[in-house]
Structure formats: C-alpha cells, structure tokens
Amino acid sequence: MNVSDFEQRRNKILSVVIEAYVASAVPVGSELVARRLRPSVSSATIRNVMGELEEAGLLEQPHTSAGRVPTDRGYRLYVDSLMDVPWFSREQVMEMTHRLHGEESEVEQLLGRAGGLLTELAQQASFILAPTVKRTALRQIELVPLGVRKVLCVLIGDQEETYASHVVELIEPLSREEVLALVRFINTQLTGLPYRDVVDSLERRLIAETDSFYHLVKRSLDILQHALSTEPEERLLLEGASYIVAQPEFRRDPGKAHRLLKGLEDAESLMEQVRSDLTTDRVRVRIGRELPLAGYEACSYVAAPFVVEGRVLGGVGVLGPTRMDYPRVSALVEAVARSIASILGRGPAA
Amino acid sequence: MNVSDFEQRRNKILSVVIEAYVASAVPVGSELVARRLRPSVSSATIRNVMGELEEAGLLEQPHTSAGRVPTDRGYRLYVDSLMDVPWFSREQVMEMTHRLHGEESEVEQLLGRAGGLLTELAQQASFILAPTVKRTALRQIELVPLGVRKVLCVLIGDQEETYASHVVELIEPLSREEVLALVRFINTQLTGLPYRDVVDSLERRLIAETDSFYHLVKRSLDILQHALSTEPEERLLLEGASYIVAQPEFRRDPGKAHRLLKGLEDAESLMEQVRSDLTTDRVRVRIGRELPLAGYEACSYVAAPFVVEGRVLGGVGVLGPTRMDYPRVSALVEAVARSIASILGRGPAA
DNA sequence: TTTAGCACTCTATCTATACGAGTGCTAATA
DNA sequence: TATTAGCACTCGTATAGATAGAGTGCTAAA
Numbered sequence: 001m002n003v004s005d006f007e008q009r010r011n012k013i014l015s016v017v018i019e020a021y022v023a024s025a026v027p028v029g030s031e032l033v034a035r036r037l038r039p040s041v042s043s044a045t046i047r048n049v050m051g052e053l054e055e056a057g058l059l060e061q062p063h064t065s066a067g068r069v070p071t072d073r074g075y076r077l078y079v080d081s082l083m084d085v086p087w088f089s090r091e092q093v094m095e096m097t098h099r100l101h102g103e104e105s106e107v108e109q110l111l112g113r114a115g116g117l118l119t120e121l122a123q124q125a126s127f128i129l130a131p132t133v134k135r136t137a138l139r140q141i142e143l144v145p146l147g148v149r150k151v152l153c154v155l156i157g158d159q160e161e162t163y164a165s166h167v168v169e170l171i172e173p174l175s176r177e178e179v180l181a182l183v184r185f186i187n188t189q190l191t192g193l194p195y196r197d198v199v200d201s202l203e204r205r206l207i208a209e210t211d212s213f214y215h216l217v218k219r220s221l222d223i224l225q226h227a228l229s230t231e232p233e234e235r236l237l238l239e240g241a242s243y244i245v246a247q248p249e250f251r252r253d254p255g256k257a258h259r260l261l262k263g264l265e266d267a268e269s270l271m272e273q274v275r276s277d278l279t280t281d282r283v284r285v286r287i288g289r290e291l292p293l294a295g296y297e298a299c300s301y302v303a304a305p306f307v308v309e310g311r312v313l314g315g316v317g318v319l320g321p322t323r324m325d326y327p328r329v330s331a332l333v334e335a336v337a338r339s340i341a342s343i344l345g346r347g348p349a350a
Numbered sequence: 351m352n353v354s355d356f357e358q359r360r361n362k363i364l365s366v367v368i369e370a371y372v373a374s375a376v377p378v379g380s381e382l383v384a385r386r387l388r389p390s391v392s393s394a395t396i397r398n399v400m401g402e403l404e405e406a407g408l409l410e411q412p413h414t415s416a417g418r419v420p421t422d423r424g425y426r427l428y429v430d431s432l433m434d435v436p437w438f439s440r441e442q443v444m445e446m447t448h449r450l451h452g453e454e455s456e457v458e459q460l461l462g463r464a465g466g467l468l469t470e471l472a473q474q475a476s477f478i479l480a481p482t483v484k485r486t487a488l489r490q491i492e493l494v495p496l497g498v499r500k501v502l503c504v505l506i507g508d509q510e511e512t513y514a515s516h517v518v519e520l521i522e523p524l525s526r527e528e529v530l531a532l533v534r535f536i537n538t539q540l541t542g543l544p545y546r547d548v549v550d551s552l553e554r555r556l557i558a559e560t561d562s563f564y565h566l567v568k569r570s571l572d573i574l575q576h577a578l579s580t581e582p583e584e585r586l587l588l589e590g591a592s593y594i595v596a597q598p599e600f601r602r603d604p605g606k607a608h609r610l611l612k613g614l615e616d617a618e619s620l621m622e623q624v625r626s627d628l629t630t631d632r633v634r635v636r637i638g639r640e641l642p643l644a645g646y647e648a649c650s651y652v653a654a655p656f657v658v659e660g661r662v663l664g665g666v667g668v669l670g671p672t673r674m675d676y677p678r679v680s681a682l683v684e685a686v687a688r689s690i691a692s693i694l695g696r697g698p699a700a
Numbered sequence: 701t702t703t704a705g706c707a708c709t710c711t712a713t714c715t716a717t718a719c720g721a722g723t724g725c726t727a728a729t730a
Numbered sequence: 731t732a733t734t735a736g737c738a739c740t741c742g743t744a745t746a747g748a749t750a751g752a753g754t755g756c757t758a759a760a
Contacts, residue, residue: 029722042734047723065722065741104580106517142494144504152513154494154504161517163502167456230454241591242611251604254595261592379753392703397754415710415753 012037013049014058015082018070022325025248027067072288075300075322079285083327088335097339107131107161110343111237114316114336119240122329124320127301128237129274131314133157133164135233137194141186143223148173153227155195159313160344166227178219185216186224199225234275234314236267249298249321256298263295278305278315283334288322298322302329304337308345316340362387363399364408365432368420372675375598377417422638425650425672429635433677438685447689457481457511460693461587464666464686469590472679474670477651478587479624481664483507483514485583487544491536493573498523503577505545509663510694516577528569535566536574549575584625584664586617599648599671606648613645628655628665633684638672648672652679654687658695666690 016036020028030046037046050068053059058074061067070078088096102113111128118126136157144152149170156163174182193201202221206214241261244250250257264270273293277284283304291299302324303317316337318329366386370378380396387396400418403409408424411417420428438446452463461478468476486507494502499520506513524532543551552571556564591611594600600607614620623643627634633654641649652674653667666687668679 027722031722043722044724044734044736045732048733051724061723063741064724065720065739067722105519106580109580140494140496142492142504144490144492144506146506152504152506154492154502154515156494156496156502163515163517165504165513165515167511167513169455230456230459240615242608242615245595245604245608245611254601254604254607257604257607258592258595261595265590265592377753381753393753394703394705394755395701398702401755411754413710414755415708415751417753 010049010053011077011082013046014053014070014074015078017050017053017059017068018074018078021069022323025323027062027069029067032067070323072290072322075287075326076290079287079326079330083330085327085331085334088331093335093339096335097342100336100339100343107344110340111314114340115237115239118316118318118332118336119243121332122318122320124243124318124324124329125238125240126316126318127239127270127274127303128317129271129278129303129315130235130237131159131162132232132234133162134195134228134231136162137192138186138190138198140191141183141224143179143183145174145176145179151179151223153223155227155231157195158192159311160308164227164231166230168223168226170222174219181216182220182223185213186220190220195228195231199228234271236271236274238264238267244320247321247323249323259295259297260299261295263293269293274301274303274315274317277303278312281305281307281312283330283337285326285330300324300326302326302333304333306337306341306344308341313341313344360399360403361427361432363396364403364420364424365428367400367403367409367418368424368428371419372673375673377412377419379417382417420673422640422672425637425676426640429637429676429680433680435677435681435684438681443685443689446685447692450686450689450693457694460690461664464690465587465589468666468668468682468686469593471682472668472670474593474668474674474679475588475590476666476668477589477620477624477653478667479621479628479665480585480587481509481512482582482584483512484545484578484581486512487542488536488540488548490541491533491574493529493533495524495526495529501529501573503573505577505581507545508542509661510658514577514581516580518573518576520572522569524569532566532570532573535563536570540570545578545581549578584621586621586624588614588617594670597671599673609645609647610649611645613643619643624651624653624665624667627653628662631655631657631662633680633687635676635680650674650676652676652683654683656687656691656694658691663691663694 013033016033017028020032020036030043030050033046033050034041034043050059053074054061054068057071058077059068060071062069096117099117100110100113102109111130115126115128133155136159138155139158140156142154142156144154146152146167151168151170151174152165153168154163154165190198190201199221202217202224205217206221241264244260245257250260270293273291277286283302285300285302287300288298291301298321299319300322301317301319303315305312305315307313316333318333363383366383367378370382370386380393380400383396383400384391384393400409404411404418407421408427409418410421412419446467449467450460450463452459461480465476465478483505486509488505489508490506492504492506494504496502496517501518501520501524502515503518504513504515540548540551549571552567552574555567556571591614594610595607600610620643623641627636633652635650635652637650638648641651648671649669650672651667651669653665655662655665657663666683668683
C-alpha cells in the first residue's frame with residue numbers, strides 16, 4: 001500500500017465520520033465506520049486511523065470513551081477537498097427558479113422568497129445580503145416637496161431596481177422653482193458618480209466654487225447628505241431563526257442558542273463579514289472559529305454572491321451549527337444565488 | 351372581619367404570590383407569603399386562603415407538594431384590578447424621549463430606536479407595529495420613469511412621513527408626456543382617497559367612463575394596482591428574540607422556545623392580533639391563552655398604540671412569558687408609546 | 701377565626717451500581 | 731509490515747433506592 005492509498009483511506013474515513021456525525025449529531029465510533037466502509041476493514045484498523053486523524057487535529061473525542069467528532073479543521077479539509085457537491089437536475093433548478101418568480105416581481109419580494117426557500121430546503125436559518133442604492137452610482141434623483149421645509153428625496157441607482165426614499169428636513173424653505181433647479185443640477189452634474197462619493201464631491205465643489213452655482217451646490221449637499229446618511233450600506237434579511245433553536249446542539253445548551261441569537265441581533269457585523277467574503281464569484285464556507293464574531297462559536301455559514309454582469313449585487317447564505325450538511329447546503333446556496341442572478345440579469349420577470 | 355376585608359386579603363395574597371413568582375420563576379409557598387405580608391399572619395392561614403384562590407382558578411399547583419403558580423386568570427385579575435402601575439418621573443420620561451430622538455429623525459429610525467429601548471429596559475422581546483402608506487389616504491403620488499416600460503411609483507400618504515416606492519413593470523411603453531398627464535390626473539382626481547379604496551374607485555370609473563379619460567384611468571389603475579399590491583398593510587419590527595431564549599421557562603423547555611420563534615416568523619398573525627387590540631388609546635394586555643396564536647401558549651404581551659391627533663398610527667409592545675412584570679412593563683410600554691406619539695405629533699425633531 | 705402541630709406527598713438530589721459503548725494496546729496473523 | 735482479534739480499561743449514561751426538604755392539608759387547640 002503506497003502513501004497515496006494511505007491518504008485516500010484516511011480521507012475516506014474522515015468523510016464517513018463527518019457524514020455520519022452530520023446525520024446523527026452523535027459521536028461516531030470505529031465500529032460504525034468499519035461497517036460503512038466499502039473494502040471491508042476491521043474496526044481495529046479504523047481505530048488506528050482515527051487515532052491518527054485525532055493527532056492531526058481533524059477529529060476529537062468529547063471524552064475518553066466516546067466516539068469521534070470532527071473539528072473545525074476536519075470540516076475545513078472535508079469542505080475543501082473531500083466532499084462532492086451534488087448536482088441539481090435541470091428540473092430541480094427550474095423548479096427553484098419557478099418558486100423564486102412569484103406574484104410580485106420586485107427585488108424585495110424576490111429576495112424574501114429566496115430566504116424562505118433556503119430556510120425551508122436547508123432547514124436552517126438563512127440570510128440575504130441585499131443591495132442598496134448606496135453601493136451603486138447615482139443614476140437619477142427626484143425631489144418631492146412635502147411641505148415648505150420638508151422634501152422626499154428619491155435616490156435611484158444605476159443597477160436593477162435599486163432605489164430608496166428619504167424624508168429630509170430643511171432649515172431654509174425650498175420653493176418649487178428651487179426644487180426644479182436642484183433636480184436638474186443634480187441629474188446633469190452628478191449622474192454616474194458612486195453614491196458614496198457624492199457628498200465628498202459636492203463638498204469639494206463647494207470649496208472651489210464661489211460663483212452662481214454655489215447656492216445649488218450647497219442645497220444639494222444639504223439634502224443628499226441627509227438622505228444618504230440614513231441610507232444603510234446594505235441590508236441583511238434574516239429568516240428562520242427558529243431553526244437554530246431546533247438544532248440538537250442548541251437544545252442541549254440553550255445558553256449557546258441565546259448567545260447566537262444575541263450575536264445575530266447585531267446584523268452589522270455579520271453583514272461586514274459576509275460582504276468581505278463575497279468578493280469573488282464563489283461559494284464561501286466559514287466554519288466555527290473562522291467566524292470571528294461573538295456568539296458564533298459553534299456556527300458555520302455557507303454563502304454565495306449573486307453576480308450580474310460581473311458585479312456582485314448581494315449574497316445569500318445559510319447559517320447553522322458547524323455540524324452542517326456542507327455538500328447539500330453548498331449546492332443549495334449556489335443554486336439559489338444563480339437563480340437570483342439570472343432573474344435579476346434577465347430584467348423583469350420573463 | 352367583614353367581606354370586604356376578606357376580599358382585600360385574598361387579593362393581597364394573590365398579589366404577593368404573583369410578584370414573588372414573577373421575580374423568582376419558582377412556585378411560591380405559604381411560608382414565604384406569610385413572611386412578606388404586612389399584618390403578620392401565620393402560614394397556615396395563608397394556606398387556607400391559597401387553597402381558596404386555587405379553587406377560584408387563580409392559582410394552581412404544579413404538583414401536590416409544591417408551592418403555587420398563578421394561572422392566566424390569576425394574572426388577569428391582577429392586571430385588571432390589583433397591580434399598581436408605577437409612575438415614571440418627569441426626568442425619566444425626558445430621558446426616554448431624549449433617547450428616542452437621535453441623529454436621524456426619520457420615522458423608521460425613530461421606531462427602530464424605540465424597539466431597542468423597550469427591549470433593553472424590559473429585557474424582553476419587543477415589537478412595533480409601524481404605519482404604512484396603505485392605511486392612510488392618498489396625498490400625492492410621483493412617477494419616476496426608469497425605462498420605457500418601467501416606472502418608479504412613489505406613494506405619499508397624508509400622515510407624517512408615510513410613503514413608499516414601488517417599481518412597476520408596464521406592458522405598454524409610457525412616454526414622458528403620459529407620465530406628466532398621469533401624475534396630474536391622479537394628483538387632482540384622487541387625492542384624499544384612502545389608499546385602500548383607490549383601486550376600487552378607479553375600477554368603478556373605468557366601467558362608467560368611456561370618454562377621453564378612459565385611457566388615463568386605465569393606465570393609472572395598472573400602475574397603482576401593482577404598486578399597492580406589493581405594499582403591506584403594516585410592518586412589524588421585532589427585536590430582542592434572544593431574550594426569549596434567555597427566559598428560564600424557555601430554557602427549561604427549548605421546544606416551547608422553538609414553537610414561539612416559529613410562531614413569530616409568521617408576523618402576519620401577530621400583526622392582525624395587535625392591530626385589533628389597539629383600537630382604543632389604552633394599554634392592552636394579552637395573557638397566555640387569551641392569545642389564540644399557535645406557539646404563543648405560555649406568552650403574554652403588553653401593547654399600547656401611539657395616537658396622534660386622535661388617530662392610531664401604530665403600536666409598540668413587549669412580548670414575553672406569562673410570568674411578566676406587568677406593572678413595570680405596562681408603564682414602560684405606555685411611556686414609550688406616548689413618547690413616540692409626542693415626537694410624531696410635534697412634527698420634525700424639535 | 702386563627703394557628704400550632706403533624707402526617708403526608710412529592711420532587712429533587714445523591715449514591716451506588718450496573719451497563720455499554722468505545723477506546724488503546726498487545727500479540728497473533730497474513 | 732499492515733492488519734486484526736482480543737481484551738482490559740475508561741467513562742458517560744441509565745437505573746434504582748435512599749434521603750432530605752419543601753410544601754401541603756387536616757386536626758385540634760387557642
């Protein structure tokens with residue numbers, strides 16, 4: 001038996017342990033692994049190998065006389081090189097896409113359905129990182145006067161259906177004519193500018209200009225600054241928190257569940273993490289301690305971006321205990337992300 | 351001792367039991383009650399009275415040799431006639447109002463802060479029933495063309511800062527001129543109409559009219575129908591789900607927690623319930639089985655509407671186990687509701 | 701009417717014990 | 731040299747019995 005054969009068997013055994021543990025949530029013993037292994041081997045041999053796997057830091061024992069449980073590193077190896085991600089059939093993908101199309105074709109509703117679908121199919125909590133105007137570029141704005149000192153500022157982004165409205169209170173009254181002038185000014189001078197840079201750009205102009213534009217720039221700045229300051233960079237739609245509590249690991253230790261839910265309440269930090277993970281067009285898996293967020297100690301997520309015309313518009317993901325069916329969930333998350341991308345890409349619900 | 355004295359003592363004892371149980375989450379025995387009672391009585395007497403209270407269905411024993419626990423009916427009597435709701439000092443109210451005012455003055459942010467405040471002070475989950483355009487009357491609409499067959503429909507309500515935007519896909523292209531005509535038509539012909547009636551009204555006109563208006567009515571109907579169909583009647587902002595899991599009753603029985611979180615996911619039914627409870631300007635308390643919602647078996651909520659100029663704009667509430675500090679939570683919920691109302695009433699953040 | 705006293709009930713806790721799952725090691729085996 | 735049968739050992743879990751303690755309801759006396 002050469003080295004490669006050795007490796008292969010080790011890996012196979014690791015996979016069996018992980019898959020059995022994922023299915024049962026109970027530490028896996030050598031006997032069970034031996035029974036599952038294709039070329040029949042004795043449990044004693046398995047024990048030796050499992051000992052090695054433990055020394056390698058891929059498995060661990062809850063206590064001396066228990067079976068083995070995968071470590072974060074064990075899952076990592078499995079996810080990176082061992083698991084095979086199932087393929088969904090054309091029909092299944094069609095079915096999913098069909099379910100994502102629904103009565104209402106707005107992006108908001110589409111993402112809501114996607115969350116529901118993920119949660120239902122994965123039987124886990126799911127999250128969706130939804131695009132907001134603020135990450136796009138200014139395509140158009142509209143001002144709707146609501147009173148002399150109050151105006152609704154409608155921001156429209158250059159990507160599919162990104163828009164937002166914000167009420168802005170003004171110190172100085174704003175006349176009808178001024179509104180028209182402002183809209184014209186902004187829609188001619190600032191289009192194409194990323195929303196994030198709009199305020200900076202206006203501030204710079206304010207310093208430079210002293211001419212007749214000054215007033216326009218000043219007022220635009222006032223309004224856009226306020227409108228943009230209340231607009232979040234992203235939104236996180238979370239669904240299926242109840243599934244967290246239902247998992248055996250969290251039932252056994254309600255404190256763990258509490259900490260996770262507590263952590264989830266600070267959506268900000270999860271968003272940050274997910275965003276930084278979704279820069280490429282790939283499924284990302286974060287396992288246990290790889291997630292440096294308070295409360296997520298025993299959790300993993302699988303996330304994938306939806307990419308339209310080369311741009312990452314947002315992402316979807318499934319969140320659960322480290323004991324997660326990574327192959328299945330990965331396939332699921334990727335399929336849903338692709339479905340969303342294809343729906344968004346093809347524009348209006350066909 | 352006359353009948354009234356009897357009653358008074360019974361009630362006093364019920365109150366003591368409830369307050370002790372709320373504080374400790376442990377069944378309350380006669381000894382403890384005797385020690386707390388002002389005019390010193392023996393535990394034997396208390397036992398007799400507690401026996402009566404049990405017969406009356408206000409207390410119950412988890413098992414023969416345990417102390418007593420309040421029933422839903424016991425809490426109900428306590429809430430209706432026995433508890434005294436604490437008063438917040440002027441300073442405390444100011445402090446709260448101050449915390450509700452924040453950097454951002456939009457209603458959305460205000461309500462978000464209110465939820466955070468409630469959750470933090472009550473150490474329980476809180477919810478907020480937020481007003482939407484759909485429950486107000488049409489004050490103005492604006493149409494922003496996003497493409498030849500796509501338009502952003504901005505709905506503005508006749509109440510403080512109620513508005514919404516929806517993208518509407520059109521079958522037929524829409525020209526600039528048509529947009530102007532439509533906006534003019536809607537903003538002159540339909541203002542003041544409750545949004546709920548807008549579609550009906552247009553449909554009736556569609557049947558009646560065959561003249562030149564027909565086209566306008568038809569297209570308005572198309573757009574408004576789509577825009578309104580995706581607009582919810584209400585929104586429910588839920589916060590502090592983690593506190594639910596932290597409560598001892600739910601820690602002991604994770605299944606209960608799971609059922610409640612599951613129930614919470616269907617925000618629709620909770621909204622319905624809360625809305626129907628908040629028709630008057632009063633704090634409403636729902637105790638245990640009085641909430642006919644699946645999953646809420648061992649839960650109560652305390653809710654209060656925020657009322658501006660005689661109209662119920664929305665509501666706030668605290669949700670937790672039936673073992674809740676009703677006096678404190680009631681005071682809290684009412685104070686927050688009033689604060690919100692006063693901020694909304696006085697218009698822009700003063 | 702109240703209360704001291706007491707027997708009774710039931711749970712929670714502890715201990716002891718047995719059980720069994722799973723391990724690691726050793727020695728025999730192919 | 732790799733594998734495996736065998737076995738002693740460990741340790742968690744399940745079971746049962748004993749104990750303590752909290753709280754009750756009842757009775758009889760004050």
